[in-house]
Amino acid sequence: MNRIPFPPIARPLIAILRGIRPEEVEPIVGTLIEAGLTAIEIPLNSPEPFRSIEIAAKMAPADCLIGAGTVLTVEAVDSLHAAGGKLLVTPNVEPDVIRRAYDYGMVTMPGVFTPTEALAAARAGATGLKFFPASVLGPSGINAIRAVLPPELVIAAVGGVSDRNFADYTKAGITAFGLGTSLYKPGMTAAEVAERAKATIYAYDAAIGA
Template sequence: MDRIPLPPMRHPLIAILRGLKPEEAESVVGILIETGFTAIEIPLNSPEPFRSIEMAVNMAPAGCLIGAGTVLRTDQVERLADVGGRLMVSPNVEPAVIRLAATKGMVTMPGVFTPTEALSATAAGASGLKFFPASVLGPAGIAAIRAVLPGDIEIAAVGGVSEVNFADYAAIGIRSFGLGSSLYKPGMSAAQVRQRAVATLAAYDAVYGGKK
C-alpha cells in the first residue's frame, strides 16, 4: 500500500489535547484553528474522546487534520473512522493498526524510539514517524537514527518539546512537532490556550520563517 502523505501545512505542528473534555472541545479547538493550527490530536485516554473528536471534525474547515492519539487497537481505528477522524497517532508500532488506518485514508504517525521501531513503522506504510519521547533522544539521537531511514519519511519530534527548543531541532532538519502540555493542559482557560498558541506559532515562524 502506498504511504498516505501528510498534507502540506504552513505550520506542521500537531496540537495534542490530552485530557480535553467534550464541553471544552469547540472552544479550544476553535481557538487553535483560528490562530493557525491545522492538525489536532485528541488522545483516547481523554474523557469521551470520540465525542470530542467528532465535534472537532464537524467544526473544522476543510484541510484540517483531526484525529486521535494513543490509538492501540484496530477497533479504535474503526471507531475513529466512524466519527470522521483523518489522523491516527499511536505511542507504539503495531503494523495491523497502521495498515488498517491507512485503508481508511488516515494519516498515520506511530511512535518510535529505536531504529528497529522506525524501520518497522516505515515498512508498515506509516505516513510519518513520531520520535517519542524526543526529550530523551534529543536532536542528536534523532539525527543518528534518521541516517538509516528513507529520506522522504516525515519525522516529528514529540514529548518534552516546546517553542524553546525549536531551533535545536531545526539544526538537524526537523520541522514537524507534536505539542502537548506546552500548549494545552486540562483546566486552562480559552484565553490561556490562545496566548500559548499565538506565542508558539510566533516562535516557530521566528526559527523557520518561510521554510517548507
C-alpha cells in the same frame, strides 16, 4: 511502499489535547485553528474521546487534520474513522493498526524510539514517525536514526519540545512537532490556549526563518 502523504498544512505542528472534555472542544479547537494550528490530536485516554473528535471534525475546515492519539487497537481505528478522524497517532508500532488506518486513508504517525521500531513502522506504511520522548534522544539522536529511513517519511519530535527549544531541532532539519502541555492542559481557558498558541507559532516561524 505506498503510504498516505502528510497534507500540505501551513505548519506541521500537532496540538495534543490530552484530557480535553467534549464541552471544551469547540472553544479550544476553534482557538487553535484560528491561531494557525490546524492539526489536532485528541488522545483516547481523554474523557469521551470519540465524541470530542466527532465535534472537532465537524467544526473544522476541510483542510484541517483532526484525529486521535494513544490508538492501540484496530477496533479503535474503526471508531476513529466513524467519528470522522483523519489523523492517527500511536505510542507504539502495531502494524495491523497502521494498515487499518491506511485502508481508511488516514495520516499515520506511530511512536518510535529505536531504528528497529522506526523501520518496522516505515515497512507497515506509516506516513511519518513520532520520535518520543524526543527530549531523551535529542536532535542528534533523531537525526542519526533518520539517516537510515525512507526520505519521504515525515519526522516529528514529541515530548519535551516547545516554543523554548524549537531552534535546537530545526537546526538539525527536524521541523514537525507534537505539542502537548506547552499548549494545553486540562482546565485551561480558550484565552489561555490562544496565548500559548500565539507564542508557539511566533517561536516556530522564527526557528524556521519564516
